[in-house]
Amino acid sequence: MKKLLLILISFSLMLAGCKNPLSKPAPRGKEVDFENFVRSKPVKPLAQIYYEHGNLPNRPDFPYLVKASEVLKNYKNYLVIDLRRPEDYKAGHIPGAYNVPKDKVLDFLKKEHKAAAYPKVVFVCYTGQTASYVTGIMRLAGFDNTYVMLYGMSVWNSKFAGPLLNGVGDRYPDMVETGEGTAHPVAHHGEALPGHHIDWNKFPELPKQLPTLLIEQQARKALKQERKDFLLKADEFFPYYKQNPLDYYVICYLPAKFYVDGHIKGAVRFQPHKDLGVDGRLAEIPKDKKVLVYCKTGHTGSQSAAWLDMLGYKGHNLILGSLSFMYSKWLKNEWMPDVKYLVNEYPVVEGDKPFSGKVQAVAAPKKIAAPKPAVKHKKKEVTGGCG
Known part of the structure; x- marks a missing residue:
């Protein structure tokens, strides 16, 4: 094992861009010589490692999200990884998306399609939940150009909207x-101030x-x-x-x-x-x-x-x-729009290969019964955001 993606290198790069996250593109993952690294770094608690190199949940661009509209414009340049079951992938997926089980993602990005070769690596699933979890793991493993597509395939095409439309509700x-x-x-355990233990x-x-x-x-x-x-x-x-x-x-x-x-x-x-x-x-x-x-x-x-x-x-x-x-x-307080208005009719590819099979073109926009409601306190959009 000659090389290994390092969280320390990528977090150091991220910290360099923290002062103004909107002014610089997200840095890509890096590789360094593993043997030299192990001779230079002491053993530390993992919490201390992350604290010194990013403290991930406190970064202004956390969590790491992209909208379906961005993926539509860039799927030829981004690496899109579909985490769904093979049968659902075959029924329709984003053009160019690779079907990779989540437990194979780490090796896929290290050996088959290196993350550093792409502006962004985007994970996709049914409603964005598994994909967001995998994004978090990969960020913490040093892959600092990984993102989740917000709401997953449920908003990419109405054919796959069921998990989102059926998942919202007023249960319990x-x-x-x-x-x-x-x-x-x-009281807080500590403060982000120099000298605090x-x-x-x-x-x-x-x-x-x-x-x-x-x-x-x-x-x-x-x-x-x-x-x-x-x-x-x-x-x-x-x-x-x-x-x-x-x-x-x-x-x-x-x-x-x-x-x-x-x-x-x-x-x-x-x-x-x-x-x-x-x-x-x-x-x-x-x-x-x-x-x-x-x-x-x-x-x-x-x-x-x-x-x-x-x-x-x-x-x-x-x-x-x-x-x-x-x-x-949430709807009554106008904190977000009805999720049915988020569903698009973007193109999908049928089959078990990224570009093979039948391509379904973008359909005409569906007519809706009412205009999309306004959302109170809408923030300026950034790469990350709340979700």
Whole structure:
């Protein structure tokens, strides 16, 4: 093994662009000589490695998302990886997309199609949940040009919209509470200021070995998991949580106004881009419990679960986040449009090869019964964003 993609190199490059993330393109992954690297780096806790080289959840461009419209314009230049089951891939996929199982992604990007050869590597699945988790793992493994396509194939073509349209809803209203809630935040573990000490022993204990080996080991372990080990549907989580509330530590990863307006009973609110960082409230999370992180649409929650898994926690994401159990409230408050208006009629290729088979051209736009509603407090779009 002569070379290995290194998280330290890519995070160092990312930090160089942190002051103005909109002014520079995302840096690509790099390779360095493995033998020279192992002689120069000491063994450190993985939490310390990530703290010194990016503190990923606190970056302004976290989570790493691209819209379907961007992929449509750039799929000939981007590397698109479809993580769905082979039979669903054959039924229709983005032109040029490769069908790769998630547990094979690491080797695919290191050996078959090197990530550094492309401006962006975009992961696609059914609603963006698995793809977002894989994006998080790959970012933490040093692939700093990886992204998830927002909402996955559900918004690429109406033929595949079912998982999104059927996944949103108002399930389990008895498990939702409003106001400040019963679980209140406590003092921060540390601050992002020079000279402040962080007790690395408060984080999960991982094998003491060279950073590159440990990072790859954790990434492969995460990517081999079954879906239920890191993603939970509302109908899987709520019935269990209702009977066993102490088995999960639930994090509402949303700004305060959304938490106050409605959150899962017992959930603790973590402030986005702050509290999940190593210098934030990460050390408060129990090491012996399952952790469920949920956000608005599930994309941020998935990448947050990846962050937790890499550090040795038992991270999970709630599929489609708040939209899966309090969708009507989000629509009523005009915090997001009806998801049916997000569905496009972009071209797909049928068959088991990226470009082979029948190509279905872009269809004429569908007529809709009502105009797309406005969304309150819409932020300026950036590469990342909230999801």
